[in-house]
Amino acid sequence: MTGTREDKRDEFQRMIKDCRRGKIDRIYTKSISRFARNTKDCLKNIRELKSLGITVFFEIENIDTAKLTDEMMITIMGGLAQEESTSISQNMRWSVQKRMENGTFNPPSLPYGYMRRKQDIVTIENEAKIVRDIFTQYINGIGMETIAKELNKKHIDKGSKGFIWCKNTIRYILMNEKYTGRSVFRKFYTTDNFPFKQKENKGEFDQYLVQETMPVIISEDIFEKAQHLISIRKSMGCRETAKYPLSGKIKCGNCGSSFRRKKINNTVCWTCSKHNINAADCELKAIPQDLIYSIFIGLCNKLFCNYKTILKPLQTSLQDLKLKEFTGKTQVMDIHKEIAKFREQTHILARLKTKGFLDEAKYIEQTTELTAKINKLQAELKKFTRSDDEDETLDQIEMLIDFFERRDKPITEFEDLAFESIVEKIIVINQHELEFHLIGGLKFKEKI
Known part of the structure; x- marks a missing residue:
């Protein structure tokens, strides 16, 4: 499908560069469909060539860009060229889909741990061992980013893929069902209309599960345990790598730096990173951790007692907006x-x-x-266009309401999971005031 994209047409790009260098005076082409794959690219290039004093003659359509009045015709013919290019792309996708349906689709690339040997797919044993270690560590409670850092620290071979170990790499491995020997095809799809974009398949098209597509590296049991753990952590809004509940959550309202954990006279405190290096750069002083915990408990209990009058009306307003979308x-x-x-x-x-x-x-x-x-x-x-942000805000407000509805009494001590689930960040405005940013875009200022 690269023929539908101008940036993939190397020889065409070379011709345009030669035009810019003054090597070409006039272009003769068989048809508009050979010159451009869509109206937008056609007009863009024609206009650039005109500015360079270069004209184009299309033989089949008998159009000469030396005549300014032909631009409207080029738009029409460019549209036909776009339809032709789209048709070719659709035929190729149909062919791929049929091979997915009958289980003969051969993926162009293989996950880490596999290689091709002639017509067969085989495991790369040293890479397969790393994959098994990643799954074992994760289901034993080690976070994705920590696993990645350890692999980089040990200079573990990145093998044929040559990638840097990072959190996303670990997530991709943990969520890839191919390690169990089966493959799910059509997780993503390409849009029908130009410009073609790849999107995640969320039920728009059939997916195909094919068994025994490659050697097994991970058992079904271990794979399902990893998926269950990923799902739990995602639903709770937990971060994978935070050493402490407040890590990465507190920002300085004075200079914008992050707060870091520090012991002062055997008391755990959180201090502005810039202030910690040089007090003259930022005047905000350290705040005891227990004080932050206490303020959070107080905020939670205020919401617990008043969420029906604060959160419920907000939920209703957002639901009304959503209803208007459907009626429209x-x-x-x-x-x-x-x-x-x-x-x-x-x-x-x-x-x-x-x-x-x-x-x-x-x-x-x-x-x-x-x-x-x-x-x-x-x-x-x-x-009538509704943004995804509005839907996400409604979901988060409903999560917040659900959080308080599930409680039968106020909070008496700091709860890590509760904090992780509902607090996005804390801004230290000054030495006497904190601003809590909760999920759903809610902000609450609390006195210290």
Whole structure:
């Protein structure tokens, strides 16, 4: 599918570079579909070439860019080229899908720990041992980032992949079902329309589970234990690598630095990193950890007693916004139909002009009017667009309500899990005030 992307057409890019260097005066090409794969790239390159004093002649369409009035025709023909390119891409995807369905799909790349030997997939034993160690450490409670740091510290061979060990690398290994010998195909899909984008398959298309696609490195039992642990930590909002509950959570409101843990006269405190290096750079002094814990307990208990009057109305407002989105869907469909109708009229006008039934002045007048109508309708569509952030905020507010509804009494001592679950960060505004940023975008200022 690289033929649909201009940046993958090496020879075309070389030609454009030669044009910029003054090596080419005029370009002759068989057709627009050979010159460009979509309207956007077609016009971009034509305009750049014109600015360089270079014209293009399209043989099949008999179009010469030396004539400025041909730009509208290039738009139309570029659209046809885009459709042709999209058709080729869809045929290739259909072929891949069929091979996934019948279990004959051969993935282009293999996970860490595997290699190809002729037609067979075999394990790389030293890499397979590292994979087993990663799973063992994780289900024994060691975090992903800690595992990655240890592997880098020990200079563990990164093998054929050559990657740096990091948290995401460890997560990819832990969540890859191929280590159990089976493969799930079509976890991601490519959009049908240009520009083609790869998206995670969240039920839009069928997925295919194929057994015995490669040698087993991890047993089903160990793999499922790892998935269960990942799920629990994710649902609790836990970070993988924090040594202490407050690690990475406290920020200085004066200079923006992070706070670090420090013992002062046998008392555990949290101090601004910049102040700790040079007190003259930041005036905020250290705050005892127990005091921060106590303030958090007080905030939790205020919310526990008042969440029905604070959080419930907010939840209702967000749900009302979501309801408006659903009621507006019928209107959205109507707008899409209108846009499609006007676009079809544009295509009809183009065909009439091509056959000589419509003069250019009339054609431009009518297409300009139709374009204005389409733009107005597209602006209307934006009013019904709901951002993912709003959905996430509602989910987090509901999590917060659920957190307090599940409790039957106030908090009496600091709870690590509660703090991890609901606090995103703490801003130390000054020596007398903290600002707690909770999930759902909520902020509460508390006196020290």
